[in-house]
Amino acid sequence: MRLLANPTLRLFIGATLISLSPVWVRLVDVSPSTSGFYRVVFGGLALSIYLVVTRRCLHFPKPVWLLLVAASFSLALDLWFWHRSIIFIGPGLSTLLANFQVFIMMVAGIVFLGQVPRPVQMLAVPLALLGLALIVGFDWGALPPNYELGIVLGFLTALAYACYLLTLRYIRADSTFRVPTRELAVVSVICAGMMAVSVVAEGQSFSIPSYEDLGWLVAYGVLSHSLGWLFIASSLSEVTSVEAGLALLLQPALSFVWDVLFFGRAMPAIELAGLGLTLVAIYLGSRPASKQT
Secondary structure, eight states: OOGGGOHHHHHHHHHHHHTTHHHHHHHSOSOHHHHHHHHHHHHHHHHHHHHHHHTOOOOOOHHHHHHHHHHHHHHHHHHHHHHHHHHHHHHHHHHHHHTTHHHHHHHHHHHHHOOOOOHHHHHHHHHHHHHHHHHHOOOGGGSOTTHHHHHHHHHHHHHHHHHHHHHHHHHHHTOSOSSOHHHHHHHHHHHHHHHHHHHHHTTOOOOOOOHHHHHHHHHIIIIIIIIHHHHHHTTGGGSOHHHHHHHTTHHHHHHHHHHHHHHOOOOOHHHHHHHHHHHHHHHHHHSOGGGOO
16 A cells, blocks of 8 residues: 555556546447446446445535536536547547647646746656657548647647646645545536536437446446546645646557557557657656656
C-alpha cells in the first residue's frame, strides 16, 4: 500500500485503466454514444453501491455542488466531442488532438496556479505529442471532405478534457477524504443523465444486444471509469498540472499497445519509435525535481 501513496504511480495506474476504454468500445456492438452512456451508468452504479455499503453521506457545500455539475458537463462534452471527431477524422488523429490537453493544463497551471514547469517538462510536452503523432500518423488522404469540423471537434475535446481535470483538481484541493468516491459518483450520475439526453436526441437505442456485450460494458464502467478515475482524481491535488497532463498521455500510448496485442494491429517501425519517444518523454516529465540534473 505504500506504493499507492505515490501520486504519480496512482496517475499511471489510472491512465493504464482508462487506456482500455477503446478496447471495450471496440468489443461491444452498440453506438459510441450508447457505450459512453453505459460507461458512466455502470461506473456510477458501482460507486453508488460502495457509498451505500460504507454509509458515506453526500453532504457538500453549495459551491462544491456547482463544481460537480460543471465537472459532469465537461466530461459529457469530452465524450460527445471525441466520439464525433472520430466519425470525421478517425480515432488516431482525434486521440492526438484530444491529448493537446497537456498544453492547456500547462498554461492553466502557469496562469492560475503559479506552477512554472521545469525546463525538462517544457521539453517533454512537445516530445510526447510528437511521439503520439508518429503513432497515429497523418493519413490526410483518407480523411472525409468535412475533416475541418473533425479537427475542431478534436480540439474541443482537448478543451473539455482539460476543464474536467482542472475542475476535479479544484474540488479535491480542500477535500478531507483521500479517495474521491463521493465526487466521482455524483459526477457519473449527472453525466449519465446528460449522455441519456444525447442518445435520445440522436435516435440511438439503449438496448444491449447480448450478455457478452453487457459484460464488456460493465468492465468498461467499473474498471476504466470507476477505478481508473478514482486513481487519477485522488492524485490531481498532489501533482502539478503539467505532471498530470503528461502522465495521462500514457493512456493513448497504451491504447495503441492494446490494439497491437488484442486485435493484431501491425506495428511499423515509425509507430514503435513514436511509442518509445512518448514513454521517454512521460518519464522525463514525471521525474521528481530532486532527481533531475
